[in-house]
Structures are given as C-alpha cells and as structure tokens.
Amino acid sequence: MTTMRLDDLRQYSDVLRARNGELVTVRFVEPRDAEALQNYFRSLTTRSRYNRFLGAASELPPSLLEDFIHIGEADRFSVIATMLVDGRETIVGEARYAFDSDTAAIEFGLSIDDRWQGHGIGKALLKNLECRAASFGASRLFGDTLRSNDAMIALARKAGYAFTATPGDWKLTRFQKPIHVEPQEIPCASWRLAAVSPSAMSSLAV
Numbered sequence: 394m395t396t397m398r399l400d401d402l403r404q405y406s407d408v409l410r411a412r413n414g415e416l417v418t419v420r421f422v423e424p425r426d427a428e429a430l431q432n433y434f435r436s437l438t439t440r441s442r443y444n445r446f447l448g449a450a451s452e453l454p455p456s457l458l459e460d461f462i463h464i465g466e467a468d469r470f471s472v473i474a475t476m477l478v479d480g481r482e483t484i485v486g487e488a489r490y491a492f493d494s495d496t497a498a499i500e501f502g503l504s505i506d507d508r509w510q511g512h513g514i515g516k517a518l519l520k521n522l523e524c525r526a527a528s529f530g531a532s533r534l535f536g537d538t539l540r541s542n543d544a545m546i547a548l549a550r551k552a553g554y555a556f557t558a559t560p561g562d563w564k565l566t567r568f569q570k571p572i573h574v575e576p577q578e579i580p581c582a583s584w585r586l587a588a589v590s591p592s593a594m595s596s597l598a599v
C-alpha cells in the first residue's frame with residue numbers, strides 16, 4: 394500500500410489530458426487553495442452543486458472546507474484538477490476520496506466546472522482516481538449519485554461501473570467497480586511507482 398509523504402504533496406501530482414489534448418494537472422489540495430476551492434464551488438451551477446453534494450448547498454460549509462484542505466486525515470483525500478487559463482492555474486474540477494481499510498473500499502465524489510464539462514476531464518479524472526485507489530491496495534471503488542444525474546451515470550457506465558441501490562436512500566444509485574490490478578500494472582506511472590516502491594515517488598506524468 395502507498396506510504397505517502399504528506400510534507401511534500403507536490404510529488405503526487407499527475408498530468409492528464411482532456412479530450413482535445415489540453416493538459417490537466419491533478420494534485421492534492423493544499424491549505425493555500427482554500428479560497429480558490431471555495432470560489433470554484435460557488436461558481437458551479439446550482440444544478441452541478443446539487444448533484445455533487447446530493448442536496449442544496451451554495452458553498453462548502455467551513456468545517457467541510459477545513460476537511461478538504463487537510464488531506465490524509467482519517468484516510469480522506471481531496472484533489473483538484475487545474476489548467477492554465479490565460480496563464481493562470483485555474484481549478485476546473487475536484488474529487489474527494491476516502492479509503493476504508495476494513496472493507497478495502499474507496500468511496501469518492503467528483504465534479505467538473507460547468508464551463509469545462511464535456512471535454513473528457515471527468516473521464517480522465519475518474520481513471521486517475523482508479524489508479525490512486527489501486528495504489529492503496531483497494532479492492533473496490535464506489536460512489537453514490539442521484540438517480541436523476543444522467544451525466545454521472547453515463548460517465549460511470551462507460552467506465553465499466555455496475556449499479557446497485559444505495560442502502561437507505563431510494564433517491565440515490567450506487568456505482569461500483571472492482572479493482573483487479575496488480576501494483577506493477579497500474580495504468581498511471583506515478584501511482585504504479587507509489588505502489589511498487591513508495592520511496593521512489595517523484596513528480597511524474599501519467
């Protein structure tokens with residue numbers, strides 16, 4: 394399983410590609426990102442925020458924002474997807490995932506800025522999350538989404554997720570996927586290396 398050096402988060406950055414080839418960096422959230430992250434959530438459409446948080450929310454509640462920027466606590470991690478827009482690093486998406494060592498499962502949620510939806514960034518970020526999950530030694534990845542969320546359901550279905558009822562909430566559906574990948578075969582260079590040789594981590598592109 395990955396042993397991460399939380400004092401040097403930059404080394405866990407990945408470079409992905411949107412559908413048109415544009416570069417998207419995925420990196421852990423840091424405390425200095427708090428304001429930009431909150432602005433990101435505020436700028437989502439009401440519908441996207443509703444879908445992301447499974448209910449109405451205008452922004453991240455302060456306590457949740459604190460959780461988002463302190464990654465690794467209770468095996469919960471937040472990442473942001475950024476792009477250079479007019480020369481400035483801009484948040485175009487985010488994801489949060491939690492590892493449960495008892496069940497060896499990772500639960501996650503994600504969002505993409507409405508202006509950047511449909512560019513293949515969600516698909517690339519999901520694949521990256523699968524690599525991160527595999528490097529933990531997780532055997533399963535899952536998330537819950539509203540039954541009305543056609544975009545997330547289509548994204549998950551195309552990525553090979555199976556659907557079941559979410560326990561205790563008929564408005565939700567659970568999408569899940571087993572992870573059967575040996576550490577040596579993780580399809581992201583950085584996380585393959587993290588799983589095989591935790592001490593060998595450095596900033597690597599996927």
Ligand SMILES: CC(C)(COP(=O)(O)OP(=O)(O)OC[C@H]1O[C@@H](n2cnc3c(N)ncnc32)[C@H](O)[C@@H]1OP(=O)(O)O)[C@@H](O)C(=O)NCCC(=O)NCCS
Pocket residue numbers: 440441442444445501502503504505506509510511512513514515516517536537538542543544545547548549551
């Ligand atoms: C769901 C979400 C993350 C998808 O991200 P995205 O970057 O727009 O998705 P992509 O462009 O990577 O599309 C991936 C696939 O999903 C499908 N898809 C995406 N949006 C869709 C839509 N609105 N309707 C139907 N299918 C859709 C596409 O067909 C695409 O398949 P393709 O690659 O074969 O063309 C994004 O819509 C979002 O952030 N929604 C708001 C927050 C949310 O719902 N989060 C999920 C909570 S778990």
